[in-house]
Amino acid sequence: MSAEVEAYHPGLEGVIAGETAICCVEQDRLLYRGYDVGDLARHASFEECAFLLLHGELPTAPELALFKKQIDGERELPGAVVEVLRAIPRQAPMMDVLRTGVSLCGNFSSAKSQGASNLLTRAVRVLAAVPSLIAVRLRILAGKPLLEPRPGLSHAAQFIYMAFGREATALEEKILNLTLVLYAEHEYNASTFAARVCTSTLSGLHSSVVAAIGTLKGPLHGGANEAALHLIDQFRSGPDARAWVEEALEKKVKIMGFGHRVYRNGDHRAFILEPYVDELAKARGEPWRAEVYHAIKQTVWDKKKIHPNVDYPCGLVYYFLGFPPDIFTALFVMARVSGWCAHIIEQHENNRLIRPRSRYTGPAPRAYVALAAR
């Protein structure tokens, strides 16, 4: 191999592995299709963001109404999928349930070809199915009757209704919507890349989303929001948290919810979400949780000069909203499936098989030894 071909970057760090018009991640900005994520977080619903990611432009009012109607039309799960959700052992993590559920739903999708309009149809189906899968599984685990979706609710409010059987409060709806907007898209992160690799072989949309769900599950990626809550939950005071983190960092333990492959000056999404940690801690009468949150953050900064990523505030925000920790990463899927599908469509439109090379580190060539002589 020539020296140029042999350029090697462990973990593909810093490698430009493809082009995208969907999202721009830089130190000083995060844009979805050119729109600043801060503006979207302030003004847009998740459904507007999903439309923007999938179609490239913000929807007009009639386009948005039609998009919501299409999603509402796909919320109900096939009976056979519900039966499988009942059959999965209780202790299975929600991310594994979701991986199986999305895979199963793919078999019920009638859109056969992978052309652009069929990909959009499948994208809407999977977008609608994910919150239903999480909600139905939660109802089954709680031994409660399943609820019919209520057309017309926002994506966030619909999930809360189908999972918990009550209307979302305005604050719950606003904050869940905000996290969905912040989680919707982030260029060539590990799960999106997995989806694009799968798509590049001309496999189907559901296969690509399943590959992405499996990739997001790990605690170095989306699984960090749940792991961050478990970390915070260990402590009841700032000084206790500080002492533990100092010792952990001495031992080179990774602190979940901190660090990022791209961001050096902090994660835009964490800055946007963080004020809600203090607001919700106060509203829920648990100010010590915010104290622990800030103590861990300050200690990691003092000792390692590392910022939190979006998963750090999000874990605690989801806790304050009353969601069980096992669904935190599944809620990330509920959002990111919009970005994954946008990338799957983009990959299809300008496809080339993604197939890098490896550097061989095994034994030098050697002669075969017959079985009897070994």
Ligand code: ACO
């Ligand atoms: N806690 C403690 N030290 C850390 C952390 C952390 N969370 N993250 C990075 N570091 C340290 C490393 O130990 C290393 O230090 P050293 O040079 O003294 O050995 C240095 O920072 C560089 O770290 P790498 O692991 O090489 O950075 P990389 O870019 O490979 O990792 C990653 C990025 C995986 C996100 C990492 O920061 C991490 O494991 N964080 C915790 C898990 C997490 O929060 N993941 C969510 C990411 S955001 C998302 O997926 C939505």
